[in-house]
Each structure stands twice: as C-alpha cells, then as structure tokens.
Amino acid sequence: MSTFYDCLLTGTFVFPLLGSLVLALSYGRLSERASATVGVASIGLAALCTLWVGFAFVDQGKAAQTLTLWHWISVGDFQPTVGLMLDGLSMTMLGVITGVGFFIHLFAAWYMRGEEGITRFFCHMNLFVFSMILLVLGDNLLLLYFGWEGVGLCSYLLIGYYYRTPANGWAAFKAFVITRTGDVFLAIGMFLLFTQLGSLNIQTLLARAPEWWSDGGLMPQLTALMLLGGAVGKSAQLPLQTWLADAMAGPTPVSALIHAATMVTAGVYLIARMNGIFLMAPDVLLLVGIxxxxxxxxxxxxxxxxxxxxxxxxxxxxxxxxxxxxxxxxxxxxxxxxxxxxxxxxxxxxxxxxxxxxxxxxxxxxxxxxxxxxxxxxxxxxxxxxxxxxxxxxxxxxxxxxxxxxxxxxxxxxxxxxxxxxxxxxxxxxxxxxxxxxxxxxxxxxxxxxxxxxxxxxxxxxxxxxxxxxxxxxxxxxxxxxxxxxxxxxxxxxxxxxxxxxxxxxxxxxxxxxxxxxxxxxxQRGLVRRAVADPRGARLWQFWHNAWGFDALYDWLFVRPYRELVRVNRGDWINTICNVAPWLARLSHDGLRRTQTGRLRHYAFSMVLGSTLLLLFLLVG
Known part of the structure; x- marks a missing residue:
C-alpha cells in the first residue's frame, strides 16, 4: 500500500485512541453534547478510514498487506513489532467493528442523555473499539494479546458503569475474573508457540507449524487446547459462559458493543486466525464444534x-x-x-x-x-x-x-x-x-x-x-x-x-x-401457566432460568473451597513472616511521627545533637 493508505489503516485505531485520550484528559469538563460528539466522531472517522481502506484492498486484488509501525521489544531473538496485517479476515472484522460500532456509538448519544458520567462512558467505549481493532489487526500474538487484555479491561469498566449499585460492580468483577481465566490459557498457548516455534508472528507460526510439528502430535494438540481455553473465555462458551448474562448490568449500548461488534467475537476470530494450528489438532478442532x-x-x-x-x-x-x-x-x-x-x-x-x-x-x-x-x-x-x-x-x-x-x-x-x-x-x-x-x-x-x-x-x-x-x-x-x-x-x-x-x-x-x-x-397461554405452576414444571423453569445452575455449581466447586482455604490459612507462619516488614514500617513511622512536635526548640536541639554526633563520628573515624 502507499503511504496514504498506510495512514488510513493506522487511522482506524488512532482515531478511537485519540477520542479516548481527549475525553480522559478533559477531566469531566466537557459538556454532555461535546463528549458525545467526540466519542461518536472518533469512531465515525475510523469507519470512514475502514471504508476507504476496504475499497483499496479490493482494488488491489484482496492481497494481504503488512505494515510495521515500530519495533516494540528487542531481547535477543525476541523482537516483536507493532505491526498491522490486513487480509480478508482482518478486513471483515475491521468493517464489523468500526461500521457496527459507529451506529452503536451514534445510538448511545441518544440513549445516554442525562446520564451521569457520560464523558467517562464514551472514553471507555472509544478505548474498547481501539483495543478490539488492535486485536484483529495485530500481525503477532503479543500485539493481539495486548488488544485482548484491553478489551477485557474495558468490559470491566463498562459493565460496572453504574457502579453505585453493588450488583453491577459484582457483575463487572465476575466478567473480569472469568475472562481472565481464559486469558491464562491463551498466555500458556503463546508460551508454547514461542518456545516450540521460535516466534510470535502469526504468519511465521502458521508457516513453521506444518514443518516442525506432525499432524495430531502432542504439541499441536496441547497448543490448540490452550488457545481454545482463551477463546471460550472471551466468547462466553462452555464452561466459561456464566459471565455473559450478568454483563447486562451495563448500559444497553455497551451490551450491543460487547455482543455484536467486539468482545464475544474475539474467540471466534482467534480460532479462525490460528486455523493452521487447529487443523493440525483434529481432536481439539472437533472439541471446538462440540x-x-x-x-x-x-x-x-x-x-x-x-x-x-x-x-x-x-x-x-x-x-x-x-x-x-x-x-x-x-x-x-x-x-x-x-x-x-x-x-x-x-x-x-x-x-x-x-x-x-x-x-x-x-x-x-x-x-x-x-x-x-x-x-x-x-x-x-x-x-x-x-x-x-x-x-x-x-x-x-x-x-x-x-x-x-x-x-x-x-x-x-x-x-x-x-x-x-x-x-x-x-x-x-x-x-x-x-x-x-x-x-x-x-x-x-x-x-x-x-x-x-x-x-x-x-x-x-x-x-x-x-x-x-x-x-x-x-x-x-x-x-x-x-x-x-x-x-x-x-x-x-x-x-x-x-x-x-x-x-x-x-x-x-x-x-x-x-x-x-x-x-x-x-x-394457549393457560397451558403455559399451568405447566409453570406445576411443581415439576416450576423446577424445570427455575433450572433453565438460572442457566442450568452453572453459577451454583462453580460456587460449590471453586468459590467456597477457596474461601475456606483462605480462612484456614489466615494465620499461617508464612503470612506472619510476610507481616514483619509492614510491622517494622509502621513502627518506624510511629517513631518518626512522634518527633514532629511543631516546637522550634525541639527541632533546634535535634539539629545540634545530630551535628554533634556527626562530628564525633568523623573525629573517631
């Protein structure tokens, strides 16, 4: 691509980032209309850049393009870049994120009228879009993971937007913790890919995998399983699906953005992007379908x-x-x-x-x-x-x-x-x-x-x-x-x-x-009422209403044992040793605090005493 189109491609994520920074640095001084204008306009400009890039992409025969912005880290052979990769898959995702995301932002300008903290809302919405664009445009897994974590952070901030209601804060916390569980699996998969194939560049990985690994071998199966773990967390699939319904605590435009254009599609994109790894792990690929x-x-x-x-x-x-x-x-x-x-x-x-x-x-x-x-x-x-x-x-x-x-x-x-x-x-x-x-x-x-x-x-x-x-x-x-x-x-x-x-x-x-x-x-409304009124029907309805009881099951399997473990180990000797350092810090603080009497006579005496002791130390030495 030419320099002009490189700038347009970069603009797809720079404009949302700039919008987020302008809103964040305004410290709430912008009016409601100004905040909405900045938030909507930044995504609108990103959508226009996407449209122009899309036309250029089609005119050039849909050929894959890469753009390296700068080198991110250089540690020995580990030299990932902040690089963008535009191909049919990322072009499709980019169109969905910016196109549908723009109309969601536009609708949010109506929906959020009169709401408290509208500047904060659009700041986080813009950051959400920026993170998702980085996720789909990154040409290496490290940049993808950066966007992946950014999406998770923004989901926490937006799901808990009405933070004055405790239940909303818990819903955000639940989404954050469960998706982080999947993120750990994705990180392990990245470690395996780097240690085994020597790179995190996506195209390099997909090229080396068939050469260095055998189909159905242990490493491709294990790596694909870890990537699947990350995908089910973000895309709310079994067994990490319980956060999605509670995420409805956020404003409705947030729900639209999470469900339609950004977060839950990330897992699908990850598996599609790493399709070469999954094709070498047929058992894991079948597990994806199941x-x-x-x-x-x-x-x-x-x-x-x-x-x-x-x-x-x-x-x-x-x-x-x-x-x-x-x-x-x-x-x-x-x-x-x-x-x-x-x-x-x-x-x-x-x-x-x-x-x-x-x-x-x-x-x-x-x-x-x-x-x-x-x-x-x-x-x-x-x-x-x-x-x-x-x-x-x-x-x-x-x-x-x-x-x-x-x-x-x-x-x-x-x-x-x-x-x-x-x-x-x-x-x-x-x-x-x-x-x-x-x-x-x-x-x-x-x-x-x-x-x-x-x-x-x-x-x-x-x-x-x-x-x-x-x-x-x-x-x-x-x-x-x-x-x-x-x-x-x-x-x-x-x-x-x-x-x-x-x-x-x-x-x-x-x-x-x-x-x-x-x-x-x-x-047949009467039939439905009678079925729900029946004890067996009521139990079945309650079972489905509580989404098959997965929350209760996880509470019994994980939350309660963890809380009991914390209670039992509250006074263990390791904890006591760790508390020595803060105890000494508090003791020193209390001692020094007592010297601050506010009396000049005491301060003068301390200075003279300190100078005398210093001179004696020098003479003796």
Missing part, C-alpha cells in the same frame, strides 16, 4: 425461561456464538466468519431496539411489565421484528437464514450429523424464544404504567442506526460476502438430495418454531 453445539442448545433453553429482555438477548448471543464455534469445529471457517458478520447486524439491531424500549418505558425491561407497545413504538417494533426474524433465520428474506444455512449444510457435508441435529434443535429453540420475546414485549395489553405511558424515541441519532441495521439484517446484508478465500481454507460444499433436504428442514424448523410459538403464547 463445545459450540452444547453451548447453543443449553443457551437456547435458558433463553426460554428469561423475563428480562436483555437477558433473553444475552443467551441468544451465547447460542449464536455457539453456531460459530460449531462451524469452526467442522472446518467451515468461512461460514463461521460470515455468520459472525451477519450476527453483528441483527444482534446490534436487537440490542439497540431493546435500549429504545427501555428508555421509552422509563427503564422498564421486564417482559411481565410490558406489552402493547407495537403501536406506540413503531420503529422499535420494526427493529425487533426484522432483527428477530434474522435471529430465527426465517428463509429467504433475512440475512440470518443464509449464514446459518451455510453452517448446517457444512455440518452435513462434512459428516457431522450429530452437530447438525444440535444446530437444528438450536434453530427451533431460537424461533420459539424470539417470538416469545416479541409477543411479550409488544403485544397484548400493557401490564404496567410504564408500558401505558411509553413514548416513542425521536431524532436522527435514535432512528438512523435502527433503520440502517434493519436494512442490513434483511437479505440485503447477506449479499456482503467477506473476502476470505485467500485467508481461510474453504468449507466443503456439496450438492444433491441430502443438502436440499437439510435446507428444507432448516426452513421448516424456523417457520414451524415461529408458528408454534404464536400458537403457544397467544392461543
């Missing part, structure tokens, strides 16, 4: 039993990321990234529409207290209908149909029938809980004063993001094909009766699930 299949099913059942509209969407994200992991596990890397892109469109639309409902109903988000909103909030209702249709993958007219269909067909063609059946079951559950969400929120009689007094949102910053994302969530969005041919190994595509059958079954499942939900939640 993890995705199990996660998408359990998350689908959990979404059925939620009453908070944001938690329904959170479990749907967990389920959709499960589809991406399923695709990765069967080697359909391009299908996984295609679904990642489409999911960003409709999930951002759903979360922003949910944010519109919350603000317009005076911050009510319990479906049991909503209803009757479809006439009062027409644009928001349209966003939910179109986004929900894409989530349920209604055939032909929605973007979600094309991306999800590609995954299911790839599973059949590759011979993973069980994973394909899990995907079909997940599709059925998705249709049912999506219709339940729409019906419970927008139809029926208003169930509270908040719903009865709802007023539609107004203004360009409210309407434009919803309209654009509505368009992108239809079949129009599916016409955008990520340029992945030169980066990822192509999926196995097949033809014939079996493929046609799967496509037909997928259509029937999606439409049938919607019709079943309409019948169940409109005509």
């Amino acid at each position: 993890v995705g299949a199990v996660t998408l099913v359990i998350a689908g059942f959990a979404a059925l039993a939620q009453t908070d509209i944001k938690r329904v969407l959170a479990y749907s994200t967990m389920s959709q990321i499960g589809y991406m992991f399923l695709a990765l596990g069967i080697g359909a890397f391009d299908a996984a990234i295609f679904h990642l892109m489409i999911h960003a469109f409709f999930k951002a639309l759903l979360f922003l529409s949910a944010g519109s409902v919350i603000v317009c109903t005076h911050h009510e988000q319990d479906m049991r207290k909503l209803g009757g909103l479809w006439k009062k909030l027409p644009l928001t209702y349209a966003g939910f209908v179109v986004g929900g249709a894409a989530l349920a993958a209604l055939p032909l007219v929605t973007a979600g149909f094309y991306s999800k269909d590609a995954i299911l067909v790839s599973a059949l063609v590759s011979g993973h029938d069980v994973l394909m059946l899990a995907g079909l079951l997940g599709a059925l559950l998705t249709s049912v809980y999506t219709m339940r969400l729409i019906l419970g929120t927008f139809h029926g009689a208003p169930k509270s004063d908040h719903a009865r007094e709802a007023e539609a949102g107004k203004g360009l910053v409210h309407g434009l993001p919803l309209i654009v994302l509505i368009v992108m969530s239809t079949a129009i969005g599916a016409q955008i094909h990520p340029p992945l041919d030169e980066v990822l190994p192509p999926s196995v595509h097949g033809e014939g009766f079996g493929v046609d059958l799967v496509e037909g079954v997928a259509m029937i499942v999606a439409v049938g699930g919607v019709l079943f939900a309409l019948w169940l939640f409109t005509r």
Whole structure:
C-alpha cells in the first residue's frame, strides 16, 4: 500500500485512541453534547478510514498487506513489532467493528442523555473499539494479546458503569475474573508457540507449524487446547459462559458493543486466525464444534425461561456464538466468519431496539411489565421484528437464514450429523424464544404504567442506526460476502438430495418454531401457566432460568473451597513472616511521627545533637 493508505489503516485505531485520550484528559469538563460528539466522531472517522481502506484492498486484488509501525521489544531473538496485517479476515472484522460500532456509538448519544458520567462512558467505549481493532489487526500474538487484555479491561469498566449499585460492580468483577481465566490459557498457548516455534508472528507460526510439528502430535494438540481455553473465555462458551448474562448490568449500548461488534467475537476470530494450528489438532478442532453445539442448545433453553429482555438477548448471543464455534469445529471457517458478520447486524439491531424500549418505558425491561407497545413504538417494533426474524433465520428474506444455512449444510457435508441435529434443535429453540420475546414485549395489553405511558424515541441519532441495521439484517446484508478465500481454507460444499433436504428442514424448523410459538403464547397461554405452576414444571423453569445452575455449581466447586482455604490459612507462619516488614514500617513511622512536635526548640536541639554526633563520628573515624 502507499503511504496514504498506510495512514488510513493506522487511522482506524488512532482515531478511537485519540477520542479516548481527549475525553480522559478533559477531566469531566466537557459538556454532555461535546463528549458525545467526540466519542461518536472518533469512531465515525475510523469507519470512514475502514471504508476507504476496504475499497483499496479490493482494488488491489484482496492481497494481504503488512505494515510495521515500530519495533516494540528487542531481547535477543525476541523482537516483536507493532505491526498491522490486513487480509480478508482482518478486513471483515475491521468493517464489523468500526461500521457496527459507529451506529452503536451514534445510538448511545441518544440513549445516554442525562446520564451521569457520560464523558467517562464514551472514553471507555472509544478505548474498547481501539483495543478490539488492535486485536484483529495485530500481525503477532503479543500485539493481539495486548488488544485482548484491553478489551477485557474495558468490559470491566463498562459493565460496572453504574457502579453505585453493588450488583453491577459484582457483575463487572465476575466478567473480569472469568475472562481472565481464559486469558491464562491463551498466555500458556503463546508460551508454547514461542518456545516450540521460535516466534510470535502469526504468519511465521502458521508457516513453521506444518514443518516442525506432525499432524495430531502432542504439541499441536496441547497448543490448540490452550488457545481454545482463551477463546471460550472471551466468547462466553462452555464452561466459561456464566459471565455473559450478568454483563447486562451495563448500559444497553455497551451490551450491543460487547455482543455484536467486539468482545464475544474475539474467540471466534482467534480460532479462525490460528486455523493452521487447529487443523493440525483434529481432536481439539472437533472439541471446538462440540463445545459450540452444547453451548447453543443449553443457551437456547435458558433463553426460554428469561423475563428480562436483555437477558433473553444475552443467551441468544451465547447460542449464536455457539453456531460459530460449531462451524469452526467442522472446518467451515468461512461460514463461521460470515455468520459472525451477519450476527453483528441483527444482534446490534436487537440490542439497540431493546435500549429504545427501555428508555421509552422509563427503564422498564421486564417482559411481565410490558406489552402493547407495537403501536406506540413503531420503529422499535420494526427493529425487533426484522432483527428477530434474522435471529430465527426465517428463509429467504433475512440475512440470518443464509449464514446459518451455510453452517448446517457444512455440518452435513462434512459428516457431522450429530452437530447438525444440535444446530437444528438450536434453530427451533431460537424461533420459539424470539417470538416469545416479541409477543411479550409488544403485544397484548400493557401490564404496567410504564408500558401505558411509553413514548416513542425521536431524532436522527435514535432512528438512523435502527433503520440502517434493519436494512442490513434483511437479505440485503447477506449479499456482503467477506473476502476470505485467500485467508481461510474453504468449507466443503456439496450438492444433491441430502443438502436440499437439510435446507428444507432448516426452513421448516424456523417457520414451524415461529408458528408454534404464536400458537403457544397467544392461543394457549393457560397451558403455559399451568405447566409453570406445576411443581415439576416450576423446577424445570427455575433450572433453565438460572442457566442450568452453572453459577451454583462453580460456587460449590471453586468459590467456597477457596474461601475456606483462605480462612484456614489466615494465620499461617508464612503470612506472619510476610507481616514483619509492614510491622517494622509502621513502627518506624510511629517513631518518626512522634518527633514532629511543631516546637522550634525541639527541632533546634535535634539539629545540634545530630551535628554533634556527626562530628564525633568523623573525629573517631
């Protein structure tokens, strides 16, 4: 690329960083409008740079480009650089992050009006985008890890934005700790790659791995397993999935950014980027698919039993990321990234529409207290209908149909029938809980004063993001094909009766699930109430409502034993020895503090005494 395009590529992450620094260094002196303008404009400029770079990338034949900004560290043979790598995969991710991220920031300017600390909010949002861009553009794993940790830090800051409520602080802490667990595995994987292959440069690693390792050997299997550990933490997949639903404590635009454009997609990107390592570890690659299949099913059942509209969407994200992991596990890397892109469109639309409902109903988000909103909030209702249709993958007219269909067909063609059946079951559950969400929120009689007094949102910053994302969530969005041919190994595509059958079954499942939900939640409400009132049904509903009890299980397996261990070792001899140093420091401090009497006579006497002792020491010496 020319120098001009190098500057544009650099601008994709420099503008969000500058926006974050301007907001941080303003020390809260900027007005609400000025803070929102800086926050939105910085991402808008990054999106424009991305658009220009994308055109140049296509004009140059989609050839991979690298740009070294400077050398970061130089210790012997370890000389990682701050280098950017632009290829089809990073170009796709860059478009999702800056494009969808811009509309989320624009909507946030409406959503956050009147909120305390709006400068802090946009500062952290800009830093979030900056970190994610570094993650996907870095040409080495060290720079990727820098962005990886930055994303984790920003998620903590934004999930706990309403920090005055203790539960929100605990939700942020939970997300931070659980994702850090996955980060440890990723760090170990990086150590293994460096010690075994002598580099952290991604292209070098992918080139050396087939030459230095044998397929199915211990090292590629172990390394891939560690990388998978990092991926499941960031992408909220089994067994590190429990943080995602609680992350709804943050403002709704934060939820949209985490679920659609940034954090949870990082694990999918990592596996796709390191596909050469995973292809050499077939058992771990299959484990990726199994993890995705199990996660998408359990998350689908959990979404059925939620009453908070944001938690329904959170479990749907967990389920959709499960589809991406399923695709990765069967080697359909391009299908996984295609679904990642489409999911960003409709999930951002759903979360922003949910944010519109919350603000317009005076911050009510319990479906049991909503209803009757479809006439009062027409644009928001349209966003939910179109986004929900894409989530349920209604055939032909929605973007979600094309991306999800590609995954299911790839599973059949590759011979993973069980994973394909899990995907079909997940599709059925998705249709049912999506219709339940729409019906419970927008139809029926208003169930509270908040719903009865709802007023539609107004203004360009409210309407434009919803309209654009509505368009992108239809079949129009599916016409955008990520340029992945030169980066990822192509999926196995097949033809014939079996493929046609799967496509037909997928259509029937999606439409049938919607019709079943309409019948169940409109005509048979009494049946649902009786089932939940039954003791067995109530226990099952509670089990799914608590997401299969994983939080309780982890509390019993890890939290309580750790607390007991701390209690038992509170007075151990190692702790006593460690306390000697602070005890001496406090003793010295107390002694010196007593000399500060404020009396000049005492200070003069101390000076004379000190001078006398110093002279005696010199004479004796």
